[in-house]
Amino acid sequence: MKLDRRDFLKFGGLLSGTLSLFGFAGAGFLAGKSPTSYTGWGKNNLGKDQFFNRKPFYTNVSVHEKVGDSRRINYIENLFKRNGELFRLMKAKDPEKRWTYEQGVKNLPEPLKKYYQEHPGSLDEFKLMMKMSKEQRKNWEKYRERYALADAWSSAHSTIIHGKSSFPASPDEPPDTWDFKHINPNKLKFKSDKHASELLKKITHSFGATLVGITKVNPDWVYQGYIRGVGKTQFEVPDHWKYAIVFAVPHEWDSMYANPTYGTSYDAYSRLRIIGGKLQAFIRNIGYSSRAHVPPTSYELIMPPLAIDAGLGELGRNSILITPELGANARLAAVTTDIPLQSDKPIKIGIKEFCEKCKICADSCPSGAIEKSDTPQQIVRGYRRWHIDQDKCFRMWNTVATSHPRGCRICLAVCPYSRKNNWIHTIAREVDPRDKTGLFSSLMLGMQKNFFDYPDAEQYLPHPDGDNLTYQNAPDWLLTEEWCNVEKDW
Amino acid sequence: MENITTSTFLPAIFWLIMGMLNLIFILFLRWWFRELNVKLTKIKWLCLIGWWVILLLTICASFTLIGEDELQAGLRFFGFFLIPLLISGFIIFRWIFKKIIIKS
Numbered sequence: 245m246k247l248d249r250r251d252f253l254k255f256g257g258l259l260s261g262t263l264s265l266f267g268f269a270g271a272g273f274l275a276g277k278s279p280t281s282y283t284g285w286g287k288n289n290l291g292k293d294q295f296f297n298r299k300p301f302y303t304n305v306s307v308h309e310k311v312g313d314s315r316r317i318n319y320i321e322n323l324f325k326r327n328g329e330l331f332r333l334m335k336a337k338d339p340e341k342r343w344t345y346e347q348g349v350k351n352l353p354e355p356l357k358k359y360y361q362e363h364p365g366s367l368d369e370f371k372l373m374m375k376m377s378k379e380q381r382k383n384w385e386k387y388r389e390r391y392a393l394a395d396a397w398s399s400a401h402s403t404i405i406h407g408k409s410s411f412p413a414s415p416d417e418p419p420d421t422w423d424f425k426h427i428n429p430n431k432l433k434f435k436s437d438k439h440a441s442e443l444l445k446k447i448t449h450s451f452g453a454t455l456v457g458i459t460k461v462n463p464d465w466v467y468q469g470y471i472r473g474v475g476k477t478q479f480e481v482p483d484h485w486k487y488a489i490v491f492a493v494p495h496e497w498d499s500m501y502a503n504p505t506y507g508t509s510y511d512a513y514s515r516l517r518i519i520g521g522k523l524q525a526f527i528r529n530i531g532y533s534s535r536a537h538v539p540p541t542s543y544e545l546i547m548p549p550l551a552i553d554a555g556l557g558e559l560g561r562n563s564i565l566i567t568p569e570l571g572a573n574a575r576l577a578a579v580t581t582d583i584p585l586q587s588d589k590p591i592k593i594g595i596k597e598f599c600e601k602c603k604i605c606a607d608s609c610p611s612g613a614i615e616k617s618d619t620p621q622q623i624v625r626g627y628r629r630w631h632i633d634q635d636k637c638f639r640m641w642n643t644v645a646t647s648h649p650r651g652c653r654i655c656l657a658v659c660p661y662s663r664k665n666n667w668i669h670t671i672a673r674e675v676d677p678r679d680k681t682g683l684f685s686s687l688m689l690g691m692q693k694n695f696f697d698y699p700d701a702e703q704y705l706p707h708p709d710g711d712n713l714t715y716q717n718a719p720d721w722l723l724t725e726e727w728c729n730v731e732k733d734w
Numbered sequence: 735m736e737n738i739t740t741s742t743f744l745p746a747i748f749w750l751i752m753g754m755l756n757l758i759f760i761l762f763l764r765w766w767f768r769e770l771n772v773k774l775t776k777i778k779w780l781c782l783i784g785w786w787v788i789l790l791l792t793i794c795a796s797f798t799l800i801g802e803d804e805l806q807a808g809l810r811f812f813g814f815f816l817i818p819l820l821i822s823g824f825i826i827f828r829w830i831f832k833k834i835i836i837k838s
Contacts, residue, residue: 250769257762260755265793267752272794276801664802668795695799695807695814716803 281666282497284454284570294455295665296568298555301677302589307552314626316463317546319470320355323634324541329356330370345371355469369635376642377649383706387645389730391505394722395647398508404517405510405540412521412536415473419482422473423533423580431531434583441586444489447526451519453491454574455567457554457588461485461580464625465546465553472542484533484582488545490554491519492567492574495656497664498719500573503653504610504644504704506718512575513539520577527581538577547576555588558595562605562614562655563632566595568673571661572605593677595661596620598685599630604692605655610701610710611640614655645706654704657715660692759786772830781826789819 275281284294319325333343333352343352349360349367360367388395404411415422434440441458448456463481470476493515494500499507520536527534537543548565552558557567557574567574568591606614613636615621622631641649656662663669676685703713712734725732760783767774774782792815799808 253762253765257759257766260758260762264752264755264759264790267748267755268790268794269797271748271752272797273801275794276798276804278801666798666802668798691811691814695810696804697806 275666281664283665284494298591301591301593303592307590309628311623311628312626314464316466316468319467320359323638366635369639373639373642376639380642384647389724390734392724394506398510401510401514404514411517412524417473423535427528428531437584437586440583448491448523451522452515453519455492455556457490457556458585459488459553459587461488465549467544485580486582487585488550488578488580490551490578492576494570494573501657501716502714502718503657506722507653509651516577520579523579532581532583534579534581536579545578550578551576552590555591559630560595561599561630563630566661568593572656572659573662601689604658608654608658608698608701610704611636613637645712778830785826
C-alpha cells in the first residue's frame with residue numbers, strides 16, 4: 245500500500261491527537277497512584293514538605309473566638325485521665341476504696357464527683373463503653389486472622405509508647421529540675437531570635453517532622469491539676485515554658501484511608517515521640533531547658549489550639565487541626581523551651597467557613613460525636629468552638645473490630661482536606677483560601693458530595709450493626725490473606 | 735509503577751513527548767483547515783486550542799481520581815464535564831465550519 249503525503253499527514257495528525265488523549269489519561273492515572281503525591285511526605289524530610297505558602301494568610305486577629313472568662317483545662321476533663329481514674333477506683337483491691345455504680349456519683353472522690361455531676365451523660369457513656377469493651381475483646385477471635393497484620397503493625401508502633409522502653413522517658417521530677425536535666429552548661433548564644441527559630445525548625449524537620457511552627461505558650465492551653473513528675477497538684481505555668489515548638493506528622497496515608505480497622509494512631513504517635521525526644525535532647529545539649537509533650541497522653545499542653553497559634557492550621561468541625569498540607573491527617577506534639585524565639589502567626593485559610601458547609605465528617609461519624617449544627621454552638625472554657633463528644637467517640641473505639649480500643653479516625657479519612665498532593669487537589673487547596681465569595685468551596689463540595697462514595701456511618705461497625713467497611717480499600721501489605729495461609733471467610 | 739512515578743528522568747521525557755504530539759496535532763489541524771479552504775481567525779484558534787486543552791485536563795483529572803482508587807468519582811467527574819464539553823465542541827465546530835455548511 246502506498247501512503248501519499250496527504251494520507252501521511254492526516255494519519256500522523258490524528259494519531260498524535262489520539263496518543264495525546266491517552267497520554268494525558270495515563271499521566272492522570274499515575275498522578276493519582278503516585279506515592280510521591282502523598283500530602284506532606286514528598287521526597288525528603290528536610291522541611292520542603294511544608295510547601296503551602298502561609299504568608300498571604302497570616303492574621304494578627306485572634307483566631308480563637310473568646311466569648312467569656314477563659315480558664316485552663318482541668319486534667320479530669322481529659323477523657324483518658326478521667327476514665328483511668330474511674331477505672332482504678334472500680335478495680336481497687338481495697339474494698340473500702342472501691343467504687344461501684346450503685347454507690348452513685350455522690351460517693352465519688354473529687355474532682356470526679358464534680359465532673360460527673362456537671363456531665364451526667366458522661367457516666368452513662370462510660371458504662372456503655374465498658375460493656376462494648378468486653379464485647380470487643382470477646383469478638384476479636386472472629387476478626388483476628390483478618391486483621392492480624394494490621395494489629396501486629398499497630399502493636400509494633402506502640403512499643404516505644406508504653407512501658408519501660410518508652411521514649412522519651414516520662415518526667416519523674418518537677419519541671420524545675422526535670423526540664424533542666426543534663427543541660428549543657430556552655431549555653432550557645434544565638435545571633436537573634438529569628439536565627440534561633442529558623443535553626444530549631446530546620447532541626448525539627450531533620451528529625452522527621454513534616455510541619456513545624458513556633459508560638460508563645462498561652463496559659464489557657466496548659467492543663468491544671470496534674471503534672472507529670474509531680475502528680476495531682478495545682479500549679480502555675482512554669483516561667484521557663486516560654487515558647488512551644490509545635491510539630492506535626494501524618495499517619496501513613498494508605499492505612500489511614502482504611503480506617504477504622506486497618507489504621508492505627510500509633511504510627512504517627514511513635515514518630516512524634518521520637519522527634520519530641522530528640523528535640524528535647526538537642527535543646528538541652530545547646531544549653532537551654534526543654535520538655536517534650538508527646539502523644540498519646542504525655543502532655544501538659546492542649547495541642548490543637550497551640551498548633552493554631554503556631555500557624556499550622558485551623559480547627560475543624562471534628563475538633564482537630566486541619567492543615568493546608570495534611571488536612572485532618574496531622575498528629576501533633578510540642579517541646580516547650582526558654583530559648584528566646586520568634587513566634588509564627590496564626591493563619592486564616594477559611595477552614596471554619598468550609599466546615600460550616602461540609603459536615604461530611606459529622607455525617608460519617610459512627611458514634612455521632614461530631615456537632616452537626618451549621619456554626620459552632622458550644623462554649624468550651626470561654627471559647628466558642630467546634631467540640632466533639634469525647635465519650636461517644638471513645639465508645640466507638642471500643643466497638644470497631646480491633647483487638648483493643650485503638651481509635652477510629654474515620655473523621656480524618658473522610659475530610660475533603662485530607663487528600664493527596666496531586667495537581668487537582670493542589671488547585672483546590674490553593675484557590676479555595678483565596679476565594680472570598682465561597683463559591684469555589686461550594687462547587688468543590690458539591691462535587692465531593694456527589695462524585696465520591698461515602699459508606700453510611702453504621703457500615704463501619706462490625707456485624708450485625710455494620711459490615712466492617714473501611715473508607716477506602718486497605719493497602720495490600722496489611723491484608724493477611726495476601727501473604728499468609730488463612731482461610732478467607734469474610 | 736512506582737519506578738515510573740518516582741523517577742526524576744522519565745516524567746521529563748514523557749512531557750516532552752506529550753508536547754511534541756500536541757504540536758504535531760495542531761500542525762495537522764492547520765494543514766487540514768488549509769486543505770478545506772477554511773480560514774481561522776486568531777479568536778477561533780484560541781477557542782479551538784482552549785477546548786482541546788480543557789478536554790485533555792478533564793481526561794487527566796478523571797484518571798487522577800481513578801488512580802486514587804476513586805473509580806466512581808473519576809467516572810462521575812468525566813460524565814459531568816463530558817456533556818458541556820460535547821456541547822461546546824459542537825458549537826465551536828459549527829462556528830469554524832459555518833461557511834462550508836452554508837455552501838453545502
